[in-house]
Amino acid sequence: MATSVTSSACASTRDQLIAHAQTLISKRGYNGFSYRDLAEHVGVKTASIHYHFPQKDDLLQAAVVDYTAKITRALHAIDDSLPAVERLERYAKLFVGSPADQICMCGMLAADFASVPEPVRAALKAFFRLHENWLAAVIADGKREGTIKSWSDPQSSARTAFAAFQGALLASRLFQANDRVCEVLQAICVRVEQPA
Amino acid sequence: MATSVTSSACASTRDQLIAHAQTLISKRGYNGFSYRDLAEHVGVKTASIHYHFPQKDDLLQAAVVDYTAKITRALHAIDDSLPAVERLERYAKLFVGSPADQICMCGMLAADFASVPEPVRAALKAFFRLHENWLAAVIADGKREGTIKSWSDPQSSARTAFAAFQGALLASRLFQANDRVCEVLQAICVRVEQPA
DNA sequence: GTCTATACCGAGATAGAC
DNA sequence: GTCTATCTCGGTATAGAC
Numbered sequence: 258m259a260t261s262v263t264s265s266a267c268a269s270t271r272d273q274l275i276a277h278a279q280t281l282i283s284k285r286g287y288n289g290f291s292y293r294d295l296a297e298h299v300g301v302k303t304a305s306i307h308y309h310f311p312q313k314d315d316l317l318q319a320a321v322v323d324y325t326a327k328i329t330r331a332l333h334a335i336d337d338s339l340p341a342v343e344r345l346e347r348y349a350k351l352f353v354g355s356p357a358d359q360i361c362m363c364g365m366l367a368a369d370f371a372s373v374p375e376p377v378r379a380a381l382k383a384f385f386r387l388h389e390n391w392l393a394a395v396i397a398d399g400k401r402e403g404t405i406k407s408w409s410d411p412q413s414s415a416r417t418a419f420a421a422f423q424g425a426l427l428a429s430r431l432f433q434a435n436d437r438v439c440e441v442l443q444a445i446c447v448r449v450e451q452p453a
Numbered sequence: 454m455a456t457s458v459t460s461s462a463c464a465s466t467r468d469q470l471i472a473h474a475q476t477l478i479s480k481r482g483y484n485g486f487s488y489r490d491l492a493e494h495v496g497v498k499t500a501s502i503h504y505h506f507p508q509k510d511d512l513l514q515a516a517v518v519d520y521t522a523k524i525t526r527a528l529h530a531i532d533d534s535l536p537a538v539e540r541l542e543r544y545a546k547l548f549v550g551s552p553a554d555q556i557c558m559c560g561m562l563a564a565d566f567a568s569v570p571e572p573v574r575a576a577l578k579a580f581f582r583l584h585e586n587w588l589a590a591v592i593a594d595g596k597r598e599g600t601i602k603s604w605s606d607p608q609s610s611a612r613t614a615f616a617a618f619q620g621a622l623l624a625s626r627l628f629q630a631n632d633r634v635c636e637v638l639q640a641i642c643v644r645v646e647q648p649a
Numbered sequence: 650g651t652c653t654a655t656a657c658c659g660a661g662a663t664a665g666a667c
Numbered sequence: 668g669t670c671t672a673t674c675t676c677g678g679t680a681t682a683g684a685c
Contacts, residue, residue, distance in 0.1 A: 285567045286482060286484060286565060288482060289565070289567060291661080302670060302671080303660095303662090304670065304671080305668070307661080307662060307663080311662080312662085313660095367623045367624070367626075367627050368564035369485065371554065372485050381627060385627060413636050416624065416633055417621070417637050420616075420633065421614075421616045422616075423616075423620035424560075424616025424618070424621075424623075425616040425620075427563045427564060427616070427620075428563070428581060430566055431566060431581060432578065437612060437613075444604040444609075444613045448604075487677075488680090489677080497651070497652090498652060498653080499678095499680090500681085501652075503680060508679085509678095509679070
């Protein structure tokens with residue numbers, strides 16, 4: 258999931274803070290970065306961060322809201338009328354496009370579940386469900402088209418597929434190679450049916 | 454992945470420290486717990502932890518080595534001569550057996566990749582490869598038996614399957630329901646082949 | 650091997666000048 | 668809105684008694 262919206266040239270301090278916070282969370286997790294780290298990245302002092310986000314949890318909340326909105330837009334930008342497989346490929350690109358040391362921010366925060374306040378937990382669940390529902394619709398279409406394999410019902414398949422994507426991102430960073438995301442894609446799409 | 458080896462009744466302080474550290478890492482991540490937390494769980498003072506593990510990284514190393522050994526033993530304990538599907542089911546139980554708020558410790562540490570020293574990174578890669586190779590062998594057998602679906606080659610399928618398991622654990626904790634691991638199992642195993 | 654006491658630093662957070 | 672200065676707390680880590 259690209260964080261490239263980061264900053265074209267000049268953005269408000271607040272926007273820069275959110276963008277860099279997203280990057281830091283994706284790389285190091287919520288407990289893995291400090292206001293000092295963030296301040297250095299943006300080029301301000303820590304007191305300035307506190308002006309925009311009094312508590313660290315406020316920053317987190319803003320980062321999650323912005324990230325979710327961004328991804329939701331990207332998801333909606335994938336044309337519903339395209340063949341299911343092509344939609345899936347575009348979906349996978351949302352992940353592969355980001356730097357090798359960054360995984361999906363919400364996947365990362367799901368790992369930090371215990372450290373995160375309730376509102377963020379709710380947002381994370383919503384994020385997961387959004388993706389699972391989106392994938393379920395695509396899988397259902399692909400099933401009709403005969404281009405996507407569906408084990409059991411589409412919703413269940415979608416949950417497994419999304420889990421596979423998140424896990425693949427984790428492994429991609431671990432092994433410094435993001436072809437694992439593509440492997441998930443291949444596992445889902447019908448190619449040459451091999452005899453059981 | 455059960456951390457149940459924790460302590461039958463009395464174990465050496467060192468062993469208790471390792472066991473509880475594993476639990477804390479699985480729940481909160483490497484940056485999410487302190488020596489104070491661990492000390493309270495075990496019932497000692499933080500200075501005692503430093504006696505056994507001078508640096509926090511030493512504790513981490515020990516926790517990873519022990520965890521890996523434990524899981525490796527559990528993996529070897531699954532009889533090679535069993536049908537592939539049954540081996541897979543036993544494998545899944547390694548995950549489902551653990552408390553809902555704990556995911557696989559090495560999956561968690563993979564998320565904390567950036568915060569972790571090189572030797573631990575190497576151990577994590579080895580852990581992933583161990584599982585992927587084990588799964589690849591099972592999948593290859595299941596393919597021959599006609600009981601397991603293999604998209605592309607078994608190695609690639611195994612990587613995707615392992616990613617799906619790790620992602621499913623993440624989602625299980627998020628939604629407080631670990632049936633997602635079972636869903637992965639169902640996705641892999643052949644049941645009623647539904648027409649594409 | 651475990652404790653008390655303490656050093657030391659980095660964290661999140663606040664006050665108030667500019 | 669950003670800064671300097673400062674506070675407080677919690678974190679890792681050490682020294683030395685028992």
